[in-house]
Amino acid sequence: MISADDALLTTLQQSAGPEHVLWHAPSAEAAVELLLGGHCGILIADMQVVRSDSAALFERLQTQFPELVMLATGRRDEEGAVAGLISKGSVYRFLHKPVSPARANLFLATATRRCHELSQTGSSPALASVKQLAEPANRIPVIGGIAAAVLLAVALTVYFTRSDEPAAPSASPVATAPTAPTSAQPARSTTELLENARQAFDAGRLSAPPNDNALDLYRSVLAIEADNATAQTGVQDVLDALELQVMQALQARNAPNAARALSVLQSADPTHPEIAPLREQLLALSRSARPEPVVAKPAEQRKASPTRTTPNTDLARTRLAAGRLIEPADDSALFHLRAARDAKEDESANRILATDLGARLLAQARASIAISDAAQARQAYAAAVAIDREFELALPDLVEVGGELDDLSAASAQAASSRAVVELLAPVIRLRETGQLIRPVGNNAFDSLQQVASQYPNAAEVRAEQQRLAFTLIDNARTAFAARELEQAELLLGRAEELVPRMSSTRSLRDQIAAAKEERAAASRVLQAADLPRKREAAPIYPPDAQRKGTEGWVDIEFTIGMDGTTQELVVREAQPAGVFDKAAIDALRKWRFEPVIRNGAAVNQRAVLRMRFALD
Known part of the structure; x- marks a missing residue:
């Protein structure tokens, strides 16, 4: 990874997880090496560093690496620089800053699926050399672009199956942050997602089944385009339809159906403004519930029947409203619900209250998951599971919250492992830096x-x-x-x-x-100079003293034939007689010129030896 934005790097690293190899290239050459070596399938360019050269960078990389999934990230005002490339499909997505882990997770999952699709085409594009990419013609700053790029080598057979971080609740249902789909499907366009969402809405698939319902599909669009007006309106339409189902069940005085519908609405949008009023209406309906009428007996057989009372149910309702769900053990909503059940009080009202109790515990578990408090989340979830089994409720969000808790536990374990690794790596980094x-x-x-x-x-x-x-x-x-x-x-x-x-x-x-x-x-290796081609020779000058005395002899000289053919580094290895002809031999050999010795297509220095003889005619 190469980026000037430390927060972005950290978020992407956390979102990549252990299933994906994330590469950090400290230089442009290193980045190109990773691409040429086939280590990377996805490239994310930070617009803050690429700046005005982004379009040229993406176009050149697309030419050199047709299967590379290229994405960009930056502020909203920087998106215009690559808007044309996004329209053409050259740049696959644009990730707006700041980036949350959940949004980064969805972003990487989409990019991974796209990378997997491209890998199935079987094309084998010809790759450029390092020099071609590192030194482009017209000096398009590919090095600078690559130095601003985040390279992610993704194991293509492994991809994300769900978002690791639940979306934080917002003030408005329309602005609720979407979560990533839980099944790995090919990336779809917003147009296709909107059409599928409309069809799901018309078919009555408002919030189920997972990933094939109107709410999930509209929120998937918002994960790609947060300001998509059609998707925002669609989310609101789904929430309005879910609210209408609760109201219709209340009007029909069907308390069990109303309780289920209210639980679904609360799961879809925990901050929905009508949840509290609808809950009050549901509780009022449960209070007004009466046993089925019976056929009147003759007057003489009639006896006054006592008025039916539900003291334990009333206490459970009070404790629930006060937030005393399972504690204290002898005066909580759960304690009084059990007492009401054992006393055979109003079964319908008790079931509604038990469902509300379970939903509140699941909401507590979700709130703890949102702040990564695994211990509190497990405690609340375990209580909800126990109540669901005890009262046979079939709470609609039980499985989903359990999955979210498993994800949190896995993330917590990963974080603990990561901290241990960081501590062990600290001395390694110091040794490397020194x-x-x-x-x-x-x-x-x-x-x-x-x-x-x-x-x-x-x-x-x-x-x-x-x-x-x-x-x-x-x-x-x-x-x-x-x-x-x-x-x-x-x-x-x-x-x-x-x-x-x-x-x-x-x-x-x-x-x-x-x-x-x-x-x-x-x-x-020392070559025999006598066997090497020469351009020029110079005869030695016979020393006068030796000539007068009639002395003859020879001198063995070791020397270097330079790349230009000159003689260098002359050394007398042996002479007979010693010291008589040495200077004359060296002076003569200095004037010689050889053909340069060629090796692997280039001239090289070569050591050679030559015996120069001195003889009188």
């Missing part, structure tokens, strides 16, 4: 990170640090290679490959190291 990459043994970044990875092999934080350390090792390997420290460069590169295998940059650098080692070995 340059202790592979030495000293047992106290270096590489060894320490391998130990953490053995405990948490799938942790996103570990994978991110593995990538950061791998790029640092590669950078140091390049430095060692430039200094001709080939063995050190090879060692550093090997460690990087252990952390992130199959990176094209490591393969390229390894080839360069191998070629340099071969060149070094070849250069260290």
